[in-house]
Amino acid sequence: MESFALRMTKNGKTPLYRQLYRYIIGEITSGRLSAGEKLPSKRRLAADLGVSVSTVDTAYQMLAAEGYVKAKPKSGFTVLHIERLRPPLRPAACVPKQAPRIQWQYDFDTGSVDTGLFPFKTWARIQRETVTGHPELLNHGARQGDENLRGAIAKYLHAYRGVLCTPEQIVVGAGIEYLLGLLARLFSGAVFAVENPGYPRMGRILQNSGVRVRYVPVDAEGMQIGALQESGAQIAYVTPSHQFPTGATMPAARRTELLRWAQGKAGRYVIEDDYDSEFRYDTRPLPSLQGMDPAGCVIYVGTFSKSIAPSMRVGYMVLPPQALVRWRAQFGMYSSTVSRFEQQTLCRFMEEGHFARHLNRLRIAGRSRRDALTQALYSAFGKQGVTVHGGHTGLHLLVTVHSGLSERQLVQAAAQQGVRVGGLSDYYAPDTQGCPASTVVLGYSGMDEETLRKAANALRRAWNVQASQE
């Protein structure tokens, strides 16, 4: 290439070297300048364009630094091979589209957080310091998760949940669902007992992971031990602090029974999912089942989805020694599934006390919200109209509506008013009896008090109107 037919403009907006740089990139990516061609000499081009040699030099150096051209001693700059973009894609006609998400006016989903409570500035500051000061974080870290993060989690679990463990027992992973899938493979020959009603996703994940699942009924104290015995299961997956969705807390006596079941036969384990125990309002909670278990039969799993954000994808599990040995033999070579930038940001967020403060704020907000929602529901429907239960802990309530509407009618009427509520029967295994009638599940973590009051009003419109039409 002898020279370029480019008109430079001294308009004060774009520096001359940048105009030249962009022009040459355009020539390369369009294919008009191809791999192996030489750029004009700096002096020649500077003279042709009426600019200084250093302007041309700056543009050439930028192109070289970014890999568009290469400097060769004594022979100037040569164009390197660059992929060209093809025309944009046409979507394949046969790819199934997914239904667009519904935008609800009020969403009682149980998996949301109120973004107004998150300390974005603190998080952003720690994250920036983590990314800019620690280049080594680009490379693989420990497979179970970074050691200091596991240390911070161990301390937190001890202080808040009475969990007794060392950092070596902790495995950090991309969410409880991921970890549960691995546990299913770790105990792949076993039968897993899950709660009925329960978190339906967990049963599905276990089945997808290739293990047999038995649904075991839950009463006001959690999983029924007699039914667990009969199920023939080796592994029991439970939510003892705050049973999902009923809200039951497993009392000490039932806990002892459950641990005795686990100790009754070699190879039995309890998986304790403590997903929202940070949010307890009225009474001091029982410490974790894990902390009551000297025999090493409890695998404790938890998450930062409720206490930080569901989009953060950080869960953890605490493996008792025997399970840990087995884990390391089978999964010890698996790469960690959580970005180290996020692991280290989270670790400092915990170590510097921000997490404890954030939890306190969330707990206070959670209580206010629970109270606001409960009050708003009672004033909308009257004490005779609804029963609100299951809210001493956690971020959701159960509401039984005494207007004669079925659960399905309640859910549909709410949807017509732009309100998403879940029916309790969604959490029951297929073909099981005993689901309380006319009961819905309201997660309140995504809305503030004012919004909850408005949402309760919308429910009043939905359910009273509907009731009078029947």
Add this chain to the structure above:
Amino acid sequence: MESFALRMTKNGKTPLYRQLYRYIIGEITSGRLSAGEKLPSKRRLAADLGVSVSTVDTAYQMLAAEGYVKAKPKSGFTVLHIERLRPPLRPAACVPKQAPRIQWQYDFDTGSVDTGLFPFKTWARIQRETVTGHPELLNHGARQGDENLRGAIAKYLHAYRGVLCTPEQIVVGAGIEYLLGLLARLFSGAVFAVENPGYPRMGRILQNSGVRVRYVPVDAEGMQIGALQESGAQIAYVTPSHQFPTGATMPAARRTELLRWAQGKAGRYVIEDDYDSEFRYDTRPLPSLQGMDPAGCVIYVGTFSKSIAPSMRVGYMVLPPQALVRWRAQFGMYSSTVSRFEQQTLCRFMEEGHFARHLNRLRIAGRSRRDALTQALYSAFGKQGVTVHGGHTGLHLLVTVHSGLSERQLVQAAAQQGVRVGGLSDYYAPDTQGCPASTVVLGYSGMDEETLRKAANALRRAWNVQASQE
């Protein structure tokens, strides 16, 4: 509580309100002030301590904001319930410790990146803008990954690898290992064929995930199709761009054979792992197998581990329509396993052109390093002493050493000089024949040219000395 026995010091270091605030936290966390107790009135305490009312007020407001106390109209501030810390943990004696990592002087591991090449500032800036400007990112995003990120990946794959797909076909997940584990469950009844030699982790992951695995031999053109036929497999997992570890590129004829095998029977698929195809140096690469396949038999998987960082944990797969339908039915309810902050940072990094520039830089660095290492090895051992192969693409080389030392001796002698090299036989399935003798695998992505030359010298010391001792 009437008042506090606290001595305030005007030392200029800690403001008075902060001294008071810390004192009260100490009283609460130690249990001396318990839940339900009232704090002294602001006026009373200010008078007792000889400070202004606003000093006390500031301290009380901070305590209230952080959830230690609660303000009640007309009755002042009441202490809230706070967990107390127990004494620190003693590590359980029975928890097995993991061996500490060896610090190598020169590490030819194939999974490292050179942290000197990463644009930390750009990444940190985009990340900060992502975290502070988008509160909605705290909540769950699309289960297959955020739509704009999938769009950016589709464009990139089309431009660089000739992959033909829409964003709907892409699933983003926490690394290829994770995605492969799910694919194993998606085709859980199938037999999977993997390359021998190959990436040993992949065979293990498939087996851990509960599917049957057959090892199919690789020749200079990649997986042998005759042996694949005989294996009875339904799914073939291959690395056609740059076979790992041999470095073979599957030529067009073998690709056609492989696709014909897949089309030969319903339910057969090829999983194309394109883990390092961005790094090609000498020739224009063949486009992806996926782009050659009109029948929808190829599942394309890729990762940002090599092109950004292994600690980032972002992989993706492109599912053909039939597999996508099946995927959504079985795994459509799984939460995404990648943090949305990182998804969005990565998306903007791609959309704003930083990724293309970074890839260019990496490719240039990769070529220089490969050339430097090859040259250093030939000058250390002579053209007769070693054969270097497999380096036209990717970030590792195979080196066969003609000094009479066995592979094991080579690896051990290198280790004695502080150099980690891998033996080629590590990549062969147990009990298979045909591994070339005295061959090691050198990953060079973690070291710059100067370091590679020193590492080659260290290998010369290791292998020449050893040879003369025999």
